[in-house]
Each structure stands twice: as C-alpha cells, then as structure tokens.
Amino acid sequence: MLPKVLEEAVYGVYATTALHLADKHGVFGLLATQGAPTDKIAAELGLDEETLDRLLLLLDSFGVIERDERGAYRLPAEMVPFLDPRSARSVGGFLNHVMNSTLARLPQLDGYLTAGKSAVDAALPAPFDVMYRTPKLTEEFLAAMWELTYDVSRELVPRCGLDGVGHLVDIGGASGPFCVAALEATPGLRATVFELPEVGPYVADTVEKYGLQGRLDFAAGDFHRDEFPPTECVAFGYILSGWTDETGLELLRKAHRACADGGRVLIMDRLFDDDRRGPLPTAVMNLSMHVEAKGRHRTAAEYTGLLESAGFTDCQVHRSTQDKQLVIGFKR
Ligand SMILES: C[S@@+](CC[C@H](N)C(=O)[O-])C[C@H]1O[C@@H](n2cnc3c(N)ncnc32)[C@H](O)[C@@H]1O
Incomplete structure (x- = not known):
C-alpha cells in the first residue's frame, strides 16, 4: 500500500478524468438534485452503465461522492457548491480546460527539462493562437475564466x-x-x-x-x-x-x-x-x-x-x- 499522500498524488490523474467526464455528461447536475443508483443515472443521461459504474466507484473511493446502503449515489453537501454545474463556484469549466488544453501541453515539460523552455516553445504556436482557434475553444476558455x-x-x-x-x-x-x-x-x-x-x-x-x-x-x-x-x-x-x-x-x-x-x-x-x-x-x-x-x-x-x-x-x-x-x- 502506498502512503495516503502518495496514493492520491499517483491516482489523481484518474480522478481528474472521472471528475471531468461526470461533469461533462451531467452526472453532478443530476446528483446535486437527487440521489440515484448507477442504472437510473445511466438511463436518465443515456450513458453506458458499466463505464459509468467504474467512474462512480472511483469517485466514491476518492470521497468525492457517496453511496448509501441502498446503492444510491449522492453529492455530499460540501461538494455541491463546487460540483453542481449551476453553482458560481463550479470547477467544471476549469476541469474542461485542464483536460482539453493543459493535459496536451504537459508532455512539453520533458523537453523543457532537457532542451530548455525557449528551445521547445520556439516550435509551438503562441498560447492564445491555440486557445482562440475555434469559437468552441474560445467559449470554453472564457467560461473557465468566468468560473x-x-x-x-x-x-x-x-x-x-x-x-x-x-x-x-x-x-x-x-x-x-x-x-x-x-x-x-x-x-x-x-x-x-x-x-x-x-x-x-x-x-x-x-x-x-x-x-x-x-x-x-x-x-x-x-x-x-x-x-x-x-x-x-x-x-x-x-x-x-x-x-x-x-x-x-x-x-x-x-x-x-x-x-x-x-x-x-x-x-x-x-x-x-x-x-x-x-x-x-x-x-x-x-x-x-x-x-x-x-x-x-x-x-x-x-x-x-x-x-x-x-x-x-x-x-x-x-x-x-x-x-x-x-x-x-x-x-x-
Ligand atoms: C488567464 S486569462 C485572465 C482573464 C481574466 N483577467 C481573469 O482574471 O479571469 C488571460 C487573458 O489575457 C488575454 N490576453 C492574452 N494576451 C493578450 C494580449 N496580448 N493583449 C490583451 N489581452 C491579452 C486573454 O485573452 C485572456 O482573456
């Protein structure tokens, strides 16, 4: 067993992915208003039940959501302000930015370590040329900034x-x-x-x-x-x-x-x-x-x-x- 701190650091990438997908597909929006078991969430949101089940098990293990004795998942009260997409403090836009933009850039760090940042960046487009390349990317970035x-x-x-x-x-x-x-x-x-x-x-x-x-x-x-x-x-x-x-x-x-x-x-x-x-x-x-x-x-x-x-x-x-x-x- 890894020490708790290391465990969360190592497995954080899975949690970020699960958080993003649950936000993107409306799972947190639904759980913010009602408790529900996996099959009901999957049916209501039109999602594959097995995949959803694995994502929910992971989020429950991380303590982000909770499951009662009858198998219904819900959002703990302290998570609602941050996970309910209707909340001004929702992290959904930020997760979207991390998954759709930052994650693709993190591998650059390897090159920075060996060749230096300026050498690697010289071959790349300027950040806002990428961020504002399409209306969808622009909207997503500005929504994340608003949040x-x-x-x-x-x-x-x-x-x-x-x-x-x-x-x-x-x-x-x-x-x-x-x-x-x-x-x-x-x-x-x-x-x-x-x-x-x-x-x-x-x-x-x-x-x-x-x-x-x-x-x-x-x-x-x-x-x-x-x-x-x-x-x-x-x-x-x-x-x-x-x-x-x-x-x-x-x-x-x-x-x-x-x-x-x-x-x-x-x-x-x-x-x-x-x-x-x-x-x-x-x-x-x-x-x-x-x-x-x-x-x-x-x-x-x-x-x-x-x-x-x-x-x-x-x-x-x-x-x-x-x-x-x-x-x-x-x-x-
Ligand atoms: C990290 S965001 C910050 C947005 C906002 N100020 C906030 O606090 O949420 C950086 C902003 O700077 C703008 N920006 C980037 N380069 C710029 C430039 N050369 N001139 C004017 N604005 C620029 C971007 O369009 C983007 O909205």
Missing part, C-alpha cells in the same frame, strides 16, 4: 477601494467577470475590458446579459504593443502570472502611465506563501503557467517589488478565502 474569477471577485471588490473611482480598465479582462462584479457593487463606476479583438463579441454578450449598456465597454488591443486607455484604476487578473518579471514590469509601467494621479493598480492573482512551500493550487498553477504561458506565480513581496519598480507606492495585500488574492499599488 475562476466572478465569484472570488465579489469577495475582492469591497477591498479594492472603488468607491469614488469613476472608471477602471481591466487588462486582459476576458468576457468581463471582474468588471461585472465591480460594477454590480459600485454604483457610478464605469469599466472597460481591454482585450484581444477575438474577445469583443463575448464582452458584448456580457453587457447584454447583465444590462450594463453605458457602463461596460470594450477596447480591442494587444497589451504588449499598445498603451492602455487612460483611467483611474488598472486591473490585472491572472495576467502577470502569465509573464516573466521583465514583461510584468513593462505592463505595470504602462499601467502607471495610464493611471491618473491618485489612481491605483489592482493585481489579482494566486500568491505563493512567503516561503514558497505552498499553497498546493498555486504550486500546481505555477507548473501549468510554465507550459501554458511564459510566467510564474509569485509571493506578495515579489509583486510589491514589481509594483515599486514601476513607480507605485503604499502597496497593500488583501487575501480572500479563495485562490485569487489582491495586491494594490497607488500612484501618488
């Missing part, structure tokens, strides 16, 4: 100090999860998503869906090439972790130029603990960033250092109960 960002943004927005701020620009703001959370909580605020042109139609959908006409708009641009629109507040959510310190500093200097005096920059990202021994999700995504982008995750002190080098002062660190944290810098 990762909207709920935690509602927790972070009150700590961003947006009262009295008239306008913010969210750099690489995807289809607008942070902007929507900020606008919902801050009457009088306007927001602009600055993004690659491919994302424009999805921001337009968000404006429509949330009734944000006149408050949320879109600026097409490339954050490497273009200056940012002038504003009182520049937000970077899961952006700087995608880039090297050198590029991060360039982006923060652009933010400083775009910010009005008295303005602020918001870095919303995962943080490593000061000793860089965790937390686990940050260590996982730090590896993921290596194959999906050119970045890495940082400690709060590393972000503060970058902010100060770009001219921001009086930096503050605010922590949420979730994976995304907030570092603020001011332009005095």
